[in-house]
Amino acid sequence: MTAADTQPLRLGIAGLGTVGAGVVKIIQRHADLLAARSGRPIAITAVTARDKLKNRDVDLSSYHWAADPLALAQSDEIDVFVELMGGHEGAAREATEAALRAGKDVITANKALLAHHGHELARLAEDNGRVIRFEAAVAGGIPVIKTMTESLAGNAIRRVMGVMNGTCNYILTRMESAGLPYETVFEEARQLGYLEADPTLDVGGIDAGHKLAILSAIAFGTEMNFDAVEIEGIERVSIDDINRAADMGYKIKLLGVAQMTARGLEQRMSPCLVPADSPLGQLQGGTNMVVVEGDAVGQIVLRGAGAGEGPTASAVMSDVVEIARGVRLPTFGQPASGLARAQAARTAVPAAYYIRLHLADKPGALAKVASVLGDAGISIDRMRQYGHGDGTAPVLIVTHKTTPEAVDHAIAELPKTGVIVGEPVELRIEEV
Amino acid sequence: MTAADTQPLRLGIAGLGTVGAGVVKIIQRHADLLAARSGRPIAITAVTARDKLKNRDVDLSSYHWAADPLALAQSDEIDVFVELMGGHEGAAREATEAALRAGKDVITANKALLAHHGHELARLAEDNGRVIRFEAAVAGGIPVIKTMTESLAGNAIRRVMGVMNGTCNYILTRMESAGLPYETVFEEARQLGYLEADPTLDVGGIDAGHKLAILSAIAFGTEMNFDAVEIEGIERVSIDDINRAADMGYKIKLLGVAQMTARGLEQRMSPCLVPADSPLGQLQGGTNMVVVEGDAVGQIVLRGAGAGEGPTASAVMSDVVEIARGVRLPTFGQPASGLARAQAARTAVPAAYYIRLHLADKPGALAKVASVLGDAGISIDRMRQYGHGDGTAPVLIVTHKTTPEAVDHAIAELPKTGVIVGEPVELRIEEV
Numbered sequence: 001m002t003a004a005d006t007q008p009l010r011l012g013i014a015g016l017g018t019v020g021a022g023v024v025k026i027i028q029r030h031a032d033l034l035a036a037r038s039g040r041p042i043a044i045t046a047v048t049a050r051d052k053l054k055n056r057d058v059d060l061s062s063y064h065w066a067a068d069p070l071a072l073a074q075s076d077e078i079d080v081f082v083e084l085m086g087g088h089e090g091a092a093r094e095a096t097e098a099a100l101r102a103g104k105d106v107i108t109a110n111k112a113l114l115a116h117h118g119h120e121l122a123r124l125a126e127d128n129g130r131v132i133r134f135e136a137a138v139a140g141g142i143p144v145i146k147t148m149t150e151s152l153a154g155n156a157i158r159r160v161m162g163v164m165n166g167t168c169n170y171i172l173t174r175m176e177s178a179g180l181p182y183e184t185v186f187e188e189a190r191q192l193g194y195l196e197a198d199p200t201l202d203v204g205g206i207d208a209g210h211k212l213a214i215l216s217a218i219a220f221g222t223e224m225n226f227d228a229v230e231i232e233g234i235e236r237v238s239i240d241d242i243n244r245a246a247d248m249g250y251k252i253k254l255l256g257v258a259q260m261t262a263r264g265l266e267q268r269m270s271p272c273l274v275p276a277d278s279p280l281g282q283l284q285g286g287t288n289m290v291v292v293e294g295d296a297v298g299q300i301v302l303r304g305a306g307a308g309e310g311p312t313a314s315a316v317m318s319d320v321v322e323i324a325r326g327v328r329l330p331t332f333g334q335p336a337s338g339l340a341r342a343q344a345a346r347t348a349v350p351a352a353y354y355i356r357l358h359l360a361d362k363p364g365a366l367a368k369v370a371s372v373l374g375d376a377g378i379s380i381d382r383m384r385q386y387g388h389g390d391g392t393a394p395v396l397i398v399t400h401k402t403t404p405e406a407v408d409h410a411i412a413e414l415p416k417t418g419v420i421v422g423e424p425v426e427l428r429i430e431e432v
Numbered sequence: 433m434t435a436a437d438t439q440p441l442r443l444g445i446a447g448l449g450t451v452g453a454g455v456v457k458i459i460q461r462h463a464d465l466l467a468a469r470s471g472r473p474i475a476i477t478a479v480t481a482r483d484k485l486k487n488r489d490v491d492l493s494s495y496h497w498a499a500d501p502l503a504l505a506q507s508d509e510i511d512v513f514v515e516l517m518g519g520h521e522g523a524a525r526e527a528t529e530a531a532l533r534a535g536k537d538v539i540t541a542n543k544a545l546l547a548h549h550g551h552e553l554a555r556l557a558e559d560n561g562r563v564i565r566f567e568a569a570v571a572g573g574i575p576v577i578k579t580m581t582e583s584l585a586g587n588a589i590r591r592v593m594g595v596m597n598g599t600c601n602y603i604l605t606r607m608e609s610a611g612l613p614y615e616t617v618f619e620e621a622r623q624l625g626y627l628e629a630d631p632t633l634d635v636g637g638i639d640a641g642h643k644l645a646i647l648s649a650i651a652f653g654t655e656m657n658f659d660a661v662e663i664e665g666i667e668r669v670s671i672d673d674i675n676r677a678a679d680m681g682y683k684i685k686l687l688g689v690a691q692m693t694a695r696g697l698e699q700r701m702s703p704c705l706v707p708a709d710s711p712l713g714q715l716q717g718g719t720n721m722v723v724v725e726g727d728a729v730g731q732i733v734l735r736g737a738g739a740g741e742g743p744t745a746s747a748v749m750s751d752v753v754e755i756a757r758g759v760r761l762p763t764f765g766q767p768a769s770g771l772a773r774a775q776a777a778r779t780a781v782p783a784a785y786y787i788r789l790h791l792a793d794k795p796g797a798l799a800k801v802a803s804v805l806g807d808a809g810i811s812i813d814r815m816r817q818y819g820h821g822d823g824t825a826p827v828l829i830v831t832h833k834t835t836p837e838a839v840d841h842a843i844a845e846l847p848k849t850g851v852i853v854g855e856p857v858e859l860r861i862e863e864v
Contacts, residue, residue, distance in 0.1 A: 151575030154749025317586025
């Protein structure tokens with residue numbers, strides 16, 4: 001360790017919301033611990049945020065208040081630009097680029113920025129001999145970036161899966177436990193402050209999709225391709241489906257799955273059924289879980305808080321200590337210049353499917369449904385028909401493994417039989 | 433990256449059992465992947481093992497066969513000495529020390545060596561400007577060392593817990609699922625090759641105790657103190673206790689717990705009850721789980737295969753790639769010279785306890801038992817008395833939180849009442 005390495009590592013923090021304040025608190029509370037672990041002191045030298053006067057419950061008086069993120073990013077007072085503003089364009093992007101060009105390392109919790117511009121940012125960092133670290137961008141306090149880029153470096157990754165939006169998991173588990181419809185629980189979540197300003201980012205699966213795109217790039221050594229993630233939110237998940245799935249031994253989760261196939265890289269974020277007794281099925285409330293499958297290690301499951309001040313700040317501090325120790329890692333587990341552009345593939349990996357429909361009270365109705373499935377090449381594993389309550393009979397079908405294409409075809413054909421009331425619902429049953 | 437950093441990293445592997453062969457296979461299979469991720473090729477240059485002629489199902493013909501581990505450790509042909517022999521004295525220790533003195537970095541999977549001599553080895557490494565890495569020493573493929581030393585570096589660790597001996601967990605879960613006594617399942621495990629040559633290392637809790645001592649040192653920044661781990665094996669866990677615990681909603685696990693208290697560092701490895709629906713309670717078979725609680729991150733749960741060729745070799749490769757990337761980390765998360773000598777404390781943290789005893793068929797028997805507990809200051813949360821089958825009545829008691837001291841006292845007093853048949857059994861119920 002050279003003399004320079006024992007100088008304080010000087011941080012400039014842009015964005016002092018929940019996460020930013022959490023980082024400041026950790027650095028103030030654990031100065032000695034951090035210095036012992038890093039081999040040098042960690043110092044905040046400058047900060048900035050939209051509103052200087054807001055009460056943040058932390059003492060910022062000893063830090064220089066920079067005029068704006070861009071000024072902070074280029075300040076001579078900092079070694080590392082810590083970007084905790086959010087947003088994939090505008091100030092966050094400009095300041096991040098400026099920081100790299102000015103020879104600063106960057107730590108960011110910004111999944112949207114990485115999902116949209118991660119590849120260019122990684123190249124910019126490499127061109128300038130700088131690093132970008134982003135443990136906090138995926139699954140909060142869970143060390144998934146470090147695990148994938150470092151711990152599993154000896155593995156060819158087969159598949160990565162995850163429940164990575166705590167708000168969606170809260171909504172789905174709360175619907176089940178309280179027996180409430182989606183709209184009611186959505187409103188509860190809004191009032192509890194669990195939703196982003198634009199709630200579509202959460203319930204539309206976009207935030208989780210950003211995270212999946214980042215994990216895919218690392219897992220398969222490919223350029224980030226967020227646009228190719230097939231995304232479906234949880235808005236169409238009904239309490240009926242949650243209850244019926246439970247009857248069959250499943251839970252419904254907003255599950256991200258990325259896997260490399262002979263046809264290309266499949267990335268999807270969608271409501272899926274998983275076995276109720278699997279680790280993913282047992283996940284309650286806002287907790288996140290990431291499951292990684294490697295050819296040597298088998299299946300690794302990581303579980304923890306996916307959001308919140310402490311967990312997210314903990315992940316930021318992991319990156320801070322890493323840089324303070326002098327560790328320089330390639331952004332996505334290998335140099336960005338070496339990442340292949342993956343062929344994106346729509347989901348084609350076969351799976352079992354859950355189909356729910358309502359039969360009209362007509363003779364031979366079930367036979368017609370069975371016939372449509374048979375014609376589509378879909379065989380039935382389990383079926384349940386419930387009584388005709390309101391004149392229609394709910395029918396649940398769990399298929400044997402089949403292709404998404406066959407299911408889409410059958411779902412399109414079913415209404416044409418004239419024996420179905422309303423639209424049939426289909427959900428993929430992911431093998432976990 | 434300097435020119436020297438793009439030279440191959442040259443490994444010398446001592447020990448070619450399951451794990452050693454697994455490492456060779458990964459390096460042969462994933463040469464390109466490893467080079468891309470490391471920024472340089474990974475090369476095995478020399479190997480050694482007890483028996484040169486044994487068929488290992490891997491091609492070793494292109495590697496120099498060193499005469500013995502000591503010669504390999506000092507060989508000019510290697511940069512990193514990979515110690516996969518095992519044993520905490522003799523060849524493993526001598527060769528590891530020799531390698532560090534000869535300026536080699538060391539990677540080891542040897543938990544016994546670290547638990548007994550980790551502190552001196554870390555100091556020796558530091559004195560020689562070398563690193564020792566040991567991800568494979570604890571919980572196989574689960575990245576617990578990296579998570580604790582790096583990902584949670586911003587946290588004061590409150591508690592670390594784990595099921596870290598797959599063989600014991602296999603035995604306990606198999607006893608429950610098959611309804612078989614300990615002796616029968618122990619014999620099964622022996623025949624399946626799940627047990628160490630000296631099975632006491634497994635079922636006596638020693639192997640798991642080694643791992644706990646390593647995690648404690650990292651978690652609390654203290655010198656390794658394996659001798660202070662309170663260790664109890666699973667030999668006295670009966671199928672009766674497993675069944676009765678299940679009746680009350682618990683599973684029995686060989687659980688390690690380390691926590692810092694005002695009185696000192698508590699480290700214990702013992703059979704405990706945990707809630708059946710907790711992640712630890714749901715752990716089946718040979719799978720391992722580590723739970724870490726940090727002041728910022730909350731609870732992180734890591735789960736995966738704790739042993740076996742692929743998972744353990746995956747962990748070794750994590751260390752190999754780390755060193756190849758030029759990453760130099762302090763052995764136990766901070767320099768060994770800075771580790772405090774912790775005051776060791778016997779378990780005093782209060783907990784609920786499970787007590788099982790057999791009442792003689794005498795009037796007032798239960799009152800006498802209740803009175804002994806009351807006199808010891810123990811209050812009862814739940815109690816079940818079963819029918820007098822063979823003339824004695826099994827009684828299960830779950831206490832409210834109490835001290836181990838109070839429980840020990842009550843257990844010693846109970847037989848003196850004259851209403852108890854045989855010895856009472858007590859097990860701690862760990863809050864997880």
